Amino acid sequence: MKQVGLYFGTFNPIHIGHLAIANHMVEFSDLDEVWFVITPQSPFKTKQSLLDNHHRYQMVFEAVKDYPKLKPSKIEFNLPQPNYTIDTLVHLGEEYGKEHQFSLIMGEDNLKGFHKWKNYEAILELHNIYVYPRISKGQVEHRFANHPKIHWVEAPIMEISSTFIRKAHKEGKNIKPLLPESVWIYMDEMNFYR
Ligand SMILES: Nc1ncnc2c1ncn2[C@@H]1O[C@H](COP(=O)(O)OP(=O)(O)OP(=O)(O)O)[C@@H](O)[C@H]1O
Numbered sequence: 001m002k003q004v005g006l007y008f009g010t011f012n013p014i015h016i017g018h019l020a021i022a023n024h025m026v027e028f029s030d031l032d033e034v035w036f037v038i039t040p041q042s043p044f045k046t047k048q049s050l051l052d053n054h055h056r057y058q059m060v061f062e063a064v065k066d067y068p069k070l071k072p073s074k075i076e077f078n079l080p081q082p083n084y085t086i087d088t089l090v091h092l093g094e095e096y097g098k099e100h101q102f103s104l105i106m107g108e109d110n111l112k113g114f115h116k117w118k119n120y121e122a123i124l125e126l127h128n129i130y131v132y133p134r135i136s137k138g139q140v141e142h143r144f145a146n147h148p149k150i151h152w153v154e155a156p157i158m159e160i161s162s163t164f165i166r167k168a169h170k171e172g173k174n175i176k177p178l179l180p181e182s183v184w185i186y187m188d189e190m191n192f193y194r
């Protein structure tokens with residue numbers, strides 16, 4: 001059984017914070033691969049300034065092409081929106097359940113709101129969650145902090161966001177160091193977020 005960590009996000013665009021976490025997880029946990037699942041429509045987000053799915057996919061593809069253990073995934077592109085993670089996990093289980101065991105990769109900030117996710121109990125029953133530290137307000141619920149299925153991984157903290165990158169780029173600031181070079185080239189050539 002291959003151990004696959006799923007890193008869900010809008011990746012609008014993917015940045016070095018995302019890449020550093022995925023790489024850290026695959027190098028320092030028992031995961032064999034990490035798949036970036038590009039979400040067409042996150043349940044708690046508006047579609048504001050959201051690039052088309054295939055452009056966000058292409059940027060993830062560019063970011064991971066030199067990392068054999070990291071993969072982009074289009075699995076949610078043909079699933080109903082908004083994209084609830086439980087539905088995607090069921091779908092992945094049907095498609096790859098015999099070869100792969102799926103876990104989730106999640107920031108501490110998302111874990112704080114995890115009790116609001118659709119069928120979160122079912123997710124936890126069937127999957128492990130690898131949590132990395134994030135600077136954020138609020139407390140992780142006690143039942144999650146000590147849950148046997150939740151594994152804490154001391155990954156490095158890089159507090160940048162896609163929102164910051166989009167805004168700064170629009171203002172003409174140089175944000176090149178915050179993106180893998182191939183992502184920067186694609187974004188610039190395509191005139192995104194101007
Ligand atoms: N710098 C970072 N370090 C670690 N995790 C991050 C970082 N930025 C975002 N994440 C997390 O990675 C996942 C995917 O990121 P996503 O693209 O959805 O968010 P984002 O970068 O915060 O984007 P936006 O600013 O557009 O909301 C989310 O769970 C998000 O919380």
Ligand SMILES: O=C(O)c1ccc[n+]([C@@H]2O[C@H](COP(=O)([O-])O)[C@@H](O)[C@H]2O)c1
Pocket residue numbers: 008009010039042043044045083084085086110116117118
């Ligand atoms: O399934 C849910 O109820 C659910 C609720 C909120 C977020 N998610 C997933 O978590 C991912 C990161 O969420 P966000 O809002 O921090 O970008 C998002 O892409 C979704 O796949 C899932």
